[in-house]
Amino acid sequence: MGVFVCPLCGNSNELYIGKKKDGSKYCRYCLSFQGEEVNSKRLVYAKTKFKLDYSLSKEQEIVAKQVVKAVNEGKNVLIHAICGAGKTELVYEAMEVALNEGKQVGFVIPRRDVVIELRERIRKAFPNIQVNAVYGGNTTYLTGDIIVLTAHQLYRYPKYFDLLIFDEIDAFPYVNNDLLERMFIRATKGNYIMLSATPTASFIKRLKRDGVVLTLFTRFHKHPLPVPRFVRRFSIFQYAYIVDTLRRFRKENKPTLVFVPTIATAETLFKALRPFVKHGNFVHSKVSNRREIIKDFVEGKYKYLVTTSVLERGVTIPNLQVVIYKADAWLYDEATIVQISGRVGRKAEAPHGEVILIGEKLTPAIAAAIKNIEEKNAHL
Numbered sequence: 001m002g003v004f005v006c007p008l009c010g011n012s013n014e015l016y017i018g019k020k021k022d023g024s025k026y027c028r029y030c031l032s033f034q035g036e037e038v039n040s041k042r043l044v045y046a047k048t049k050f051k052l053d054y055s056l057s058k059e060q061e062i063v064a065k066q067v068v069k070a071v072n073e074g075k076n077v078l079i080h081a082i083c084g085a086g087k088t089e090l091v092y093e094a095m096e097v098a099l100n101e102g103k104q105v106g107f108v109i110p111r112r113d114v115v116i117e118l119r120e121r122i123r124k125a126f127p128n129i130q131v132n133a134v135y136g137g138n139t140t141y142l143t144g145d146i147i148v149l150t151a152h153q154l155y156r157y158p159k160y161f162d163l164l165i166f167d168e169i170d171a172f173p174y175v176n177n178d179l180l181e182r183m184f185i186r187a188t189k190g191n192y193i194m195l196s197a198t199p200t201a202s203f204i205k206r207l208k209r210d211g212v213v214l215t216l217f218t219r220f221h222k223h224p225l226p227v228p229r230f231v232r233r234f235s236i237f238q239y240a241y242i243v244d245t246l247r248r249f250r251k252e253n254k255p256t257l258v259f260v261p262t263i264a265t266a267e268t269l270f271k272a273l274r275p276f277v278k279h280g281n282f283v284h285s286k287v288s289n290r291r292e293i294i295k296d297f298v299e300g301k302y303k304y305l306v307t308t309s310v311l312e313r314g315v316t317i318p319n320l321q322v323v324i325y326k327a328d329a330w331l332y333d334e335a336t337i338v339q340i341s342g343r344v345g346r347k348a349e350a351p352h353g354e355v356i357l358i359g360e361k362l363t364p365a366i367a368a369a370i371k372n373i374e375e376k377n378a379h380l
Helices: 058-072 088-100 112-125 151-156 178-187 201-210 236-251 263-273 290-298 334-341 364-377
Strands: 017-019 025-027 076-081 105-109 131-134 146-150 161-167 188-196 211-216 229-232 256-259 280-283 304-307 321-325 355-359
Touching (some): 088 161, 105 112, 105 151, 112 146, 161 178, 178 188, 236 256, 236 321, 280 290, 321 334, 334 355
Parallel strands (some): 076 211, 105 146, 256 321, 321 355
16 A cells, blocks of 8 residues: 555645544544635636836836746746835736736735735725625635635635735744645645745745746835844843833834733733733734724823734834843844834834844844844945
């Protein structure tokens, strides 16, 4: 009898192969991926043209044309662009071309909250076509002209997408997840485009072998990325420094995100800050009403939020400042610090801001992140 290969995820490792009572084999590696698979495609489609409320920069237009050219040549693409470069807008023209050829387009994001936000952005850019979001708890409508979905929903779409775009390939839970990577390849019928501000050197090398790597190291407003500043403080003095910093930012009317490495730390730090700095709150993945809290923060009800990595990506707030508490924790690698720093200065009307890293020691990751951003800024 031949080796069992899972038809869903391609696993053939016997360690993850089980046997049913009837002797037939099944895969334990992807056992949690259960649900309806989609086979129906868009049969009727309207011609579309994306629209933006602003013009792309010259650099953005060049990269967007290069993306279309590569996809038309049947090549996969990696766009390596700094935070705030406008990565999403770089693929709109390629999406438009694919849609007008009657092709199926998908847009993958690792996290549900960002899927919801991105669906609205794409709907605004493509107002005359159907854009649906698919994520855990929202799987009633699985088809559409453009499907925005989490990586965990890719298993529903075997060889389905003529053009599949994946933003934030370096983010949890996709990064270093062999199973989700297999699901992504399985869902791709045609070509894919991957977007990242912090791709690994090995990933860049891999894409160059049979695809195209495009770079954009300037933000659309032509201002540099804020360079993080490391502040060494010990024990209770870290709390005192954050209190002083939040009070300063509040006087300057600058909203602030205080990043922490764990859920427990988020709640503990907020309890310590609340008596000294009013008009704040905290969010993490276990906070059921976090979308409401984030909305209130964006609208100015809260002056600061203590947050875990749930706000590491996909948030754009004018005049935002960032503090990373316990920046020397193992969780904060180079890519994570760069991504968090990229939350600051994203708006043309407020292109500057502060990124303050508080810890007891200057780690290699902190030093590497500072060097990474300084090197990117050198392209200006």
